[in-house]
Amino acid sequence: MKTLRSFPGNRIVWHAIIVGVVWLLLLLLNNNIDPLYSAYLALVAMYATAMFGMTILVGLSGQVSLGNGALMAVGGYVFALTSMNWQTVPFFGWEWNAVWSMVFAGLGGVLIGGIIGGLAARLKGPYLAGLTLGVAVGVPAITNRFPELLGGENGLMLTVPYPAGGYAAMDAGGEIAGEADGDVVVDPGTDEGATGEDQQYAELDLTEFDQGNDSFAEGDLLTEGDLLTEENFDAGSDQFAEDDLLTEEDFGTGTDLGIDETAADPGGDAGGDAAGFDGAGQDESELAGGGLIDAFDSEFIIERWQASMAIAVACIVAFAALNLVRGRQGRVWKAVRDDPVAAAVVGISPSGSKVSAFVVSSLFAALAGAVFAQILSFIGPGAFGLGLSLSLLVGIVLGGRASLLGAIIGALLLVWLPELVDGLSGERGWPEQITNNAPNLLYGLLVVVVVLAAPGGITGTFKSWIDKAKGRGRATLS
Amino acid sequence: MLHTEDLSVSYGAVQALKSMNLAVPRGEVTAVIGANGAGKSTLMRTLAGLVRPQTGQVLLDGVSITGKKPEDIVRMGVALVPEGRSTIPELSLEENLRLGGLWRDKAGRMESQQKVFDLFPILAERKNMRADTLSGGERQQLAIGRALMSDPRCLLLDEPSLGLAPLIVTQILELVSRLAKETNIAVLLVEQNAVTALRVATTGVVLNLGEVVKAGPAQEISSDEELRHAYLGY
Amino acid sequence: MTNFVDYLLGGFSNGAVIALMALAIVLVWRSTRMVNFAQVGQAMFTTYVALTVQQSSGSWVLALVVAMAAGLVLGIVVFFLVIRPVKNSDSTGAIIATFGVLIALQAGAGMIWGGDPQGFLTPVDNSGIEFAGRIWPISLYDILVLVVTAALVIGLTLLFTKTNLGLSMRAAAFNPEVARLSGVRVNRMLITGWAIAGATGAVGGVLIAPVSTISPNSFDILLVFAFTAAVIGGLDSLIGAVTFGIGTGLVISLVSGYSDSGNAPIVALVLLALNLLLKPDGVFGHHGARSV
């Protein structure tokens, strides 16, 4: 394992395996649960995407920022504006589609994040927190400044460019699974906007995979995804059970969907060259398809599509985050957080490190914002206020400030706790005033308790328990 | 009189004071000398209550002050002038002084202030200026003045010479020595500059790696060649 | 020109309230070297307490006094339960903890008093005064706000400059070790700082409530304005907090007058960013306080 880790290439392969397996499991999960849960899954993936950035910014780089909610707004608005207004504009020979909007959302985040980060990197903790607080309150207010463009207080309804194949397979909005979530809006008109090219994509998918697998008809997202998942089959090792990140699997195992099969399939064993990819990729998609096929009749379930899209983004971001956090850059961030002077002595630029953490987390936040906009089919200042920024902070602190797994746990908590309270309230008949505020009261109190008693959050606490147990084991052995 | 019995202090794994026995009699200056890291500041900070000893006791006129808080110890009559910047530059000179004896009644405070002004006339002249306008030597006088405002029975001075010209050091130390005799307070003086310290002190204590290697009359120590070579480096 | 003067005049009482909140932030900063992001949340909570008192007793003065007392107590409680255990060990955690308190207070207030905005009656008339043949954009209530604020600021200034308690608090803030060696009970000074800050914020909350209405989140924006003012003033300076608090109020009034009140947060953000860029130590601050 040690020697393995010393080759960065191998580490990347490892991360690809981990992410690929998790991705696959999540897709399987997504296609076998009630669409209501798919909607939750989409939210969890969206929060996790944003919070991977918080892990880096708050946890590793030690900068408490409340700006990430605002950066999500940046991503969301860029996505909305590009996908609505420029849908048919050719871009370097490509028709505009959701993936390009996503890319631009990310670029928007990087740009704004770089500006804020450049300013913030010069500031100590409380000043930074205060400035980003200003960002959290100020940036959504900008929407009022440009009501025609940004829709002002009311925001913009957004026609999400659904994958054409999947979309065509269903009869307009009629089939949306009965959960009357008012925020999910499907506009039949989108269909036209979604361009013929998308259609072709979907058809291609159909022939190649010989399944009507709508959730894979995401065009570019799919191809990117294949790259990641394929790699894991190349490495073809089963050691990954050692990795703590694999506890994420627990999340998926409950539904037992042929995990053994996936894990056992070694696929190609060549060291990640292009030749090995194709075969393995085929393998993978067939495998995935095999798990999914039953779940998909010809009907298009929007929650499932949203979840698969959110999961795709979350997995790609997770892959990038894993490589950053566990690579050299992660050590740089931590070094600057722990002792900027010492870091500067060994040639690390403290402000450079801080700006880079800002930029990366802004990129992730913006992507999450774009996902959020698609989930809501709407974008407005209300959804991206101080509350959202605070939620991200709460999630990351509860899950574990410096851990990507903590970000996932935090995301789960953010989605699950309100539902739990809602359920309890339904059983016990609490008044609305209590029910509405109970989750936030819990969050607030939990944040304080965690900071005081378990600064590592849930993951940190588990880790210290495990370390303790290991320590004791060793002591009795010797 | 201030004395310690088997005083030991460690910072984690580093043992900074090892079973130290020390007596600081009234009416005279006792000088503690030793190289960097010998444990001099640790001794002073322990006596003043800023550091808690692991074992042993600190007694003031036979009463234990071990483990008490610094704010209580200074009320009992032990005042420390810590190493380095020990005035508060944001406050005026008069406020810095006043701070030294806030808990005392006004009459007592005024009396002490008069004494300080007699001792360091320059402070009286600049009463209303901010402390950061003072020179290094004046600041050190102010720091000693602040400690004297508590009307101490025992005055602890940690390297008052730090960063000062030799002439000023001699002046200040002679004033301190006079003060000890005239007001019958016990002065414990930590110095790296052994020659000057031993000149004004009655007793000398040589510290090395947290232990007393030699304690005796100041002249005896300053004339001990071997000691000088081994521990004092001159 | 009359517009300009009117907008300016209209900004003073808001500015006074921002100044009070900024003062509260500065008081906490001076005692514990941290920004209490829950400060305005505490003020929101005590303002609800005041509202309850006013509704049941009908007395504005009593409501104000009760709010101050509640602010005092809440400041002490937050300090003891949250800040004291964490402040030395984990500076990032301390910042986060204050946000935790903010979230909990807002949710708590929502549970007790509901989320709908509620009105707060003024003790005196709150419509523009008629004088010299025209109606001015200043009411009797605005004047009351200014008087109460001025009284509080003068009181605090006297406390800090003329009393032994004030000297002890300043010493404890600037150099806790020297303060302790001088016999100051530093921990008590920190608590006192938090308590006074709580009471000051509480006054600000009660004063602004009739103008802004009160709901659990209605003071969020005030936090941004107050932080901006406190930071521009240097975070350490009471005079700075008051000056720039009122200054921020005037700027906001002008911005709202000439464009739209929705732009106020953006202006505050720009002011804050510019200040942090150009005058990194604040106008009344000491060098090296902020940058890394």
Ligand SMILES: Nc1ncnc2c1ncn2[C@@H]1O[C@H](COP(=O)(O)OP(=O)(O)OP(=O)(O)O)[C@@H](O)[C@H]1O
């Ligand atoms: N707060 C601390 N934590 C850990 N170790 C400390 C601490 N303070 C002092 N030490 C260690 O204890 C030992 C004695 O230090 P001390 O400051 O008492 O020396 P000193 O004689 O005053 O030296 P100097 O002449 O340089 O002032 C040194 O090894 C020092 O590194």
Ligand SMILES: [Mg+2]
């Ligand atoms: Mg020393």
